[in-house]
Amino acid sequence: xxxxxxxxxxxxxxxxxxxxxxxxxxxxxxxxxxxxxxxxxxxxxxxxxxxxxxxxxxxxxxxxxxxxxxxxxxxxxxxxxxxxxxxxxxxxxxxxxxxxxxxxxxxxxxxxxxxxxxxxxxxxxxxxxxxxxxxxxxxxxxxxxxxxx
Numbered sequence: 689x690x691x692x693x694x695x696x697x698x699x700x701x702x703x704x705x706x707x708x709x710x711x712x713x714x715x716x717x718x719x720x721x722x723x724x725x726x727x728x729x730x731x732x733x734x735x736x737x738x739x740x741x742x743x744x745x746x747x748x749x750x751x752x753x754x755x756x757x758x759x760x761x762x763x764x765x766x767x768x769x770x771x772x773x774x775x776x777x778x779x780x781x782x783x784x785x786x787x788x789x790x791x792x793x794x795x796x797x798x799x800x801x802x803x804x805x806x807x808x809x810x811x812x813x814x815x816x817x818x819x820x821x822x823x824x825x826x827x828x829x830x831x832x833x834x835x836x837x
Contacts, residue, residue, distance in 0.1 A: 735760040736797065737826065738808040741768050741778050747807065747823060748782055752789045755826040762791045765798045809833070 737751060739762050748762070767775040779791060797803075801810050801819060808821040809829035818833040 734810075734812045735826070735830075736801070736810040736812065737762045738798065738801075738803045738806050738810065739764055740806045743806055745782065745785070749785055749787055751807070751826060752787050758826060760789060760826065762789050763794050763797050764791060765793075765795045765803075767793060 735758060737760055739748065741764065751762075768778060775793075782791075801808075801812075801817060803810075803819075803821075805821045807823060808819060809824075809826060810817055810819040811830065811833050818836055820829045820832045822829075824832075
């Protein structure tokens with residue numbers, strides 16, 4: 689199993705902590721992942737990846753690359769420094785390194801799903817949703833959510 693270590697930054701009670709989490713780039717046996725693939729016909733489910741620009745760029749890129757077949761939306765709470773120019777530069781920098789997913793600014797979704805920590809993965813289906821947070825792959829998040837159902 690090939691592992692890549694990423695530096696994960698998160699805020700907890702106004703203090704900055706740094707933790708090193710391994711992320712596997714191997715494909716996993718997620719039975720439910722197929723239902724989230726693009727063109728699967730399942731238009732009722734939504735997969736959201738809640739992020740922040742404080743999360744390292746490598747994490748953004750790895751989540752984008754390893755889940756290219758899954759229909760997902762990256763969601764951020766707001767724009768950096770209250771500047772659309774800064775937001776545009778951040779997105780352009782990600783796109784220049786190969787990032788290809790959609791990014792949505794949506795603070796209402798952070799409130800709706802009670803998102804405190806990022807990265808956070810939410811699978812919403814109608815009025816129901818399940819979520820898991822941590823610096824893990826989307827496949828692993830979907831496996832964990834599948835076990836909770």
